[in-house]
Amino acid sequence: MNNLSRFLASDFFYKFRRSPVAVIAFIVTVFLVLSAVLAPLLATQNPFDPGSLNLMNGFSKPGVPNDFTGETFMLGTDDQGRDIYSTILYGLRVSLFVGFSAVVFAMVLGATLGLIAGYTGGRTDTIIMRIADIQLTFPAILVALLIFGIAKGITPPSYRDEVAIWVLIIAIGLSDWVQFARVVRGATLVERNKEYVQAAKLIGRSPFSIMIKHILPNTLGPVLVIATISLALAIIAEATLSFLGVGAPPTQPSLGTLIRIGQGFLFSGEWWILFYPAMTLLLLALSVNLLGDWLRDALNPKLK
Amino acid sequence: MTNPLLSVKDLVIEFPTRFGPLTAVDTINFDLAPGEILGVVGESGAGKSLTGSAIMGLLDPPGRIASGEIWLKGERIDNLPNEAQRAIRGRRISMVFQDPLTSLNPLYTIAEQLIETIRTHLKVSESEARKRAIGLLDDVGIPAAERRIDDYPHQFSGGMRQRVVIALALAAEPELVIADEPTTALDVSVQAQIIDVLKEQCSERGASVILITHDMGVIAETANRVAVMYSGRIAEIGPVKDIIQNAMHPYTVGLMGSIPTLAQEEDRLVQIPGSMPRLNDIPQGCAFNPRCDRAFEKCRIDRPDLIDQGTRQVACWLYDETVLAKGKIA
Amino acid sequence: MLAYVIRRVFQSLFVLLMVGLVAFSMFRFVGDPVDNLLGQERTQADIERVREQLGLNDPFPIQYVKFLGNVTRGNFGVSYRQGRPVADIIAERAPATLELAGVSALLAVVFGVGLGVFTAIRRDGIVANFIMTTSLIGVSLPTFLIGILLIYIFAVELGWLPSFGRGETVQLGWWSTGFLTESGLKAIILPAITLGLYQMTLIMRLVRAEMLEVLRTDYIKFARARGLSERAINFGHALKNTMVPVITVTGLQIGSIIAFAIITETVFQWPGVGLLFINAIQFVDIPVMAAYLMLISVMFVLINLIVDLLYFAIDPRLSADASSRGH
Numbered sequence: 001m002n003n004l005s006r007f008l009a010s011d012f013f014y015k016f017r018r019s020p021v022a023v024i025a026f027i028v029t030v031f032l033v034l035s036a037v038l039a040p041l042l043a044t045q046n047p048f049d050p051g052s053l054n055l056m057n058g059f060s061k062p063g064v065p066n067d068f069t070g071e072t073f074m075l076g077t078d079d080q081g082r083d084i085y086s087t088i089l090y091g092l093r094v095s096l097f098v099g100f101s102a103v104v105f106a107m108v109l110g111a112t113l114g115l116i117a118g119y120t121g122g123r124t125d126t127i128i129m130r131i132a133d134i135q136l137t138f139p140a141i142l143v144a145l146l147i148f149g150i151a152k153g154i155t156p157p158s159y160r161d162e163v164a165i166w167v168l169i170i171a172i173g174l175s176d177w178v179q180f181a182r183v184v185r186g187a188t189l190v191e192r193n194k195e196y197v198q199a200a201k202l203i204g205r206s207p208f209s210i211m212i213k214h215i216l217p218n219t220l221g222p223v224l225v226i227a228t229i230s231l232a233l234a235i236i237a238e239a240t241l242s243f244l245g246v247g248a249p250p251t252q253p254s255l256g257t258l259i260r261i262g263q264g265f266l267f268s269g270e271w272w273i274l275f276y277p278a279m280t281l282l283l284l285a286l287s288v289n290l291l292g293d294w295l296r297d298a299l300n301p302k303l304k
Numbered sequence: 305m306t307n308p309l310l311s312v313k314d315l316v317i318e319f320p321t322r323f324g325p326l327t328a329v330d331t332i333n334f335d336l337a338p339g340e341i342l343g344v345v346g347e348s349g350a351g352k353s354l355t356g357s358a359i360m361g362l363l364d365p366p367g368r369i370a371s372g373e374i375w376l377k378g379e380r381i382d383n384l385p386n387e388a389q390r391a392i393r394g395r396r397i398s399m400v401f402q403d404p405l406t407s408l409n410p411l412y413t414i415a416e417q418l419i420e421t422i423r424t425h426l427k428v429s430e431s432e433a434r435k436r437a438i439g440l441l442d443d444v445g446i447p448a449a450e451r452r453i454d455d456y457p458h459q460f461s462g463g464m465r466q467r468v469v470i471a472l473a474l475a476a477e478p479e480l481v482i483a484d485e486p487t488t489a490l491d492v493s494v495q496a497q498i499i500d501v502l503k504e505q506c507s508e509r510g511a512s513v514i515l516i517t518h519d520m521g522v523i524a525e526t527a528n529r530v531a532v533m534y535s536g537r538i539a540e541i542g543p544v545k546d547i548i549q550n551a552m553h554p555y556t557v558g559l560m561g562s563i564p565t566l567a568q569e570e571d572r573l574v575q576i577p578g579s580m581p582r583l584n585d586i587p588q589g590c591a592f593n594p595r596c597d598r599a600f601e602k603c604r605i606d607r608p609d610l611i612d613q614g615t616r617q618v619a620c621w622l623y624d625e626t627v628l629a630k631g632k633i634a
Numbered sequence: 635m636l637a638y639v640i641r642r643v644f645q646s647l648f649v650l651l652m653v654g655l656v657a658f659s660m661f662r663f664v665g666d667p668v669d670n671l672l673g674q675e676r677t678q679a680d681i682e683r684v685r686e687q688l689g690l691n692d693p694f695p696i697q698y699v700k701f702l703g704n705v706t707r708g709n710f711g712v713s714y715r716q717g718r719p720v721a722d723i724i725a726e727r728a729p730a731t732l733e734l735a736g737v738s739a740l741l742a743v744v745f746g747v748g749l750g751v752f753t754a755i756r757r758d759g760i761v762a763n764f765i766m767t768t769s770l771i772g773v774s775l776p777t778f779l780i781g782i783l784l785i786y787i788f789a790v791e792l793g794w795l796p797s798f799g800r801g802e803t804v805q806l807g808w809w810s811t812g813f814l815t816e817s818g819l820k821a822i823i824l825p826a827i828t829l830g831l832y833q834m835t836l837i838m839r840l841v842r843a844e845m846l847e848v849l850r851t852d853y854i855k856f857a858r859a860r861g862l863s864e865r866a867i868n869f870g871h872a873l874k875n876t877m878v879p880v881i882t883v884t885g886l887q888i889g890s891i892i893a894f895a896i897i898t899e900t901v902f903q904w905p906g907v908g909l910l911f912i913n914a915i916q917f918v919d920i921p922v923m924a925a926y927l928m929l930i931s932v933m934f935v936l937i938n939l940i941v942d943l944l945y946f947a948i949d950p951r952l953s954a955d956a957s958s959r960g961h
Binding site: 360362390391392393394395398399401403406407408409410411412413420421424425456458469472473475476 | 862
């Protein structure tokens with residue numbers, strides 16, 4: 001049996017197929033990720049290239065031809081005449097890029113620290129895990145805000161917009177490494193005393209690289225669950241920071257930035273500037289969250 | 305048995321799965337006389353505990369009674385509404401679980417748990433209930449019961465806790481106590497004491513006992529009758545003495561051979577080859593046939609029902625009249 | 635038990651010292667405090683005078699100790715942006731945040747525990763399943779979207795409640811309260827729901843999960859076997875055992891409510907400490923950031939400590955003396 005047919009026959013895939021929520025969440029997630037990747041092809045304009053904008057198109061209602069230019073925008077336009085549909089695609093791109101990068105960063109950092117803590121033990125272990133404990137007492141968003149604030153203080157004002165996205169990734173990633181570290185450390189502690197590690201030491205091979213080979217497969221399940229849930233959290237964290245005005249800059253807006261901008265038009269009746277980005281964010285966060293939730297249940301049958 | 309206390313008739317317990325229902329207990333029948341102690345033996349997964357839970361009306365979902373009836377003193381109890389079943393639990397049928405360390409709520413004192421049980425079933429005042437509770441603890445052999453009653457479960461040892469559990473089971477003077485492996489989790493040194501307390505207190509109160517265990521030795525010393533279960537069915541049921549002296553079902557024979565005795569001089573204990581089939585993999589015919597050294601053709605085709613053999617019943621084709629008449633067996 | 639408490643207090647102090655170090659490092663190394671205090675027109679003498687005033691010429695450990703000394707006396711320095719003592723600014727705004735957080739926490743705990751117990755007992759019921767599904771949406775919804783949604787429904791469309799601010803407040807000594815005026819009470823409704831909803835969902839899901847776990851234990855099965863009523867089992871036995879782990883998380887959630895107030899305060903322009911912090915980040919007002927960090931840490935550490943001590947009150951296994959263990 002090859003890998004694919006073995007996967008299709010597995011309990012895991014059976015459970016997946018039988019859960020409409022998981023299937024829909026998966027399809028929506030894949031759809032949104034593809035839209036973000038293909039944004040330049042799908043968008044009708046590059047909303048952040050001033051040359052492609054026409055101020056006359058400002059405040060076009062969704063699906064209704066504009067009074068001055070007669071152009072129709074499916075999801076309407078904002079005050080600058082930006083097509084909301086296109087801004088959402090580009091915003092989705094930023095949101096997902098920051099989300100994925102932050103999770104990868106947190107995963108690599110957490111796994112490395114967890115491995116070191118579990119393998120070295122002793123004082124190193126105590127220090128790493130104590131820092132983890134302290135950090136865990138504070139909500140991630142607060143940690144991210146703080147890191148963002150410090151980074152902002154260090155970078156010269158003229159570079160701030162340029163590095164904002166990277167600062168965001170680091171801030172969110174640093175606020176979220178602890179869980180990865182805990183799982184990997186736990187697995188490392190189990191493997192450390194196994195005979196093959198001792199044997200490797202005896203024949204003079206680096207036990208470290210062998211352990212990585214054995215530990216990583218063991219932690220794959222839990223790490224995957226944590227990563228999926230972290231992705232949902234990272235997307236929300238990014239949106240929140242951008243909404244608070246301390247995240248993605250207006251020149252490179254994420255969904256959160258778009259919502260921040262759209263909130264200003266709530267009272268004047270241009271609801272679509274806020275509504276569509278908000279719905280997109282909601283759909284994204286919800287489907288990734290549902291997927292993570294389902295994954296956790298599926299890989300851990302005890303919790304039902 | 306003219307007036308049985310408990311009758312289990314054609315009881316079937318199933319677990320629905322994605323491949324269709326699995327039958328965990330398959331059409332079992334037995335009666336229990338008032339004051340009688342019935343031992344139920346078998347390997348893990350034979351359906352002993354499920355039968356006990358079904359009688360209590362406490363099968364864990366998704367397990368369910370698929371068919372059959374349970375009668376208590378001429379009244380059918382398996383189809384009663386929840387509230388009526390609850391009124392029977394603890395009052396008329398009660399249960400002692402395997403692990404005394406986890407059977408008691410760690411956040412309540414022994415007194416609180418005993419008084420709560422007594423007052424749920426009997427109309428007595430708080431102080432009367434407390435008096436009874438102390439008496440019960442005394443009966444089950446807790447020293448200084450009056451002082452220790454206000455302790456929390458974690459302040460007792462395992463054996464003492466199991467005594468408390470027995471006191472709780474007896475709190476409302478039930479007619480039947482189902483003890484599900486009551487000594488398995490305990491130190492060997494206290495196992496015999498716990499069995500003694502259980503037997504003595506139940507017989508003093510005239511309560512019947514269903515003693516579920518995989519320890520044939522305990523049954524030999526305690527029970528009046530024994531039911532041997534294999535793969536969801538009763539293989540053999542009858543008076544303990546008869547079955548120990550002259551086991552008829554090949555499985556029982558193997559089971560007896562695996563008990564070490566001082567009297568016999570044997571080099572090694574007999575072991576039954578193979579293991580009990582899994583629920584989704586029960587062979588056609590007699591479930592024991594792949595492991596049975598006396599199996600013949602019929603055993604691989606038809607499933608035997610219990611056949612009367614004097615004081616006992618055996619589910620084995622070796623004792624079927626037509627089979628015996630044909631003289632097919634070597 | 636006393637030994638445990640003392641150890642926990644020392645641990646808490648250690649955490650606070652660590653946080654203090656972070657706060658101080660921010661203060662000292664992020665941007666140049668002298669630059670921030672003096673405008674463009676300054677002389678070398680000015681710089682020297684300010685450096686001396688701030689103690690920047692001392693060695694690092696001494697500066698840190700002085701910083702801690704100042705902090706314990708409530709002196710957090712001067713805001714770069716407003717030019718006033720940070721302590722005054724925070725004292726002015728603390729009542730707004732604390733009132734908001736208090737109402738939200740109350741909502742979250744009452745409804746969270748209630749709904750959690752309900753959904754655990756009626757595990758397969760339609761209403762319970764509906765609540766669970768909705769709650770998942772609730773957890774996935776970013777707080778600020780809930781706030782915007784509520785503003786849209788109740789302020790823009792229905793016009794029942796105000797969309798921003800605190801309404802009229804009454805001054806009671808140094809404390810300004812919004813509880814005594816109608817507009818103040820109206821103004822707190824939407825922010826409190828926004829802030830409490832997320833924590834409520836978390837508490838509800840946790841209570842449900844813990845309760846289901848407890849309902850599977852042997853002592854609950856044994857309670858059933860003893861014929862206790864469903865009511866006694868669910869509320870007498872299961873709920874009490876559920877509360878042990880729930881208290882920790884609930885305690886921590888109350889801490890996070892104060893931190894999450896940052897978001898709610900931004901959405902509703904609520905004049906509290908959170909809004910102050912966000913503005914401080916935007917303008918890199920380090921003394922305000924550092925002070926906020928220190929204060930919130932003290933709050934978190936205190937809550938953690940209280941939660942730990944509460945364990946003793948509820949779980950006899952922890953407070954019992956070892957000598958009475960019968961073995």
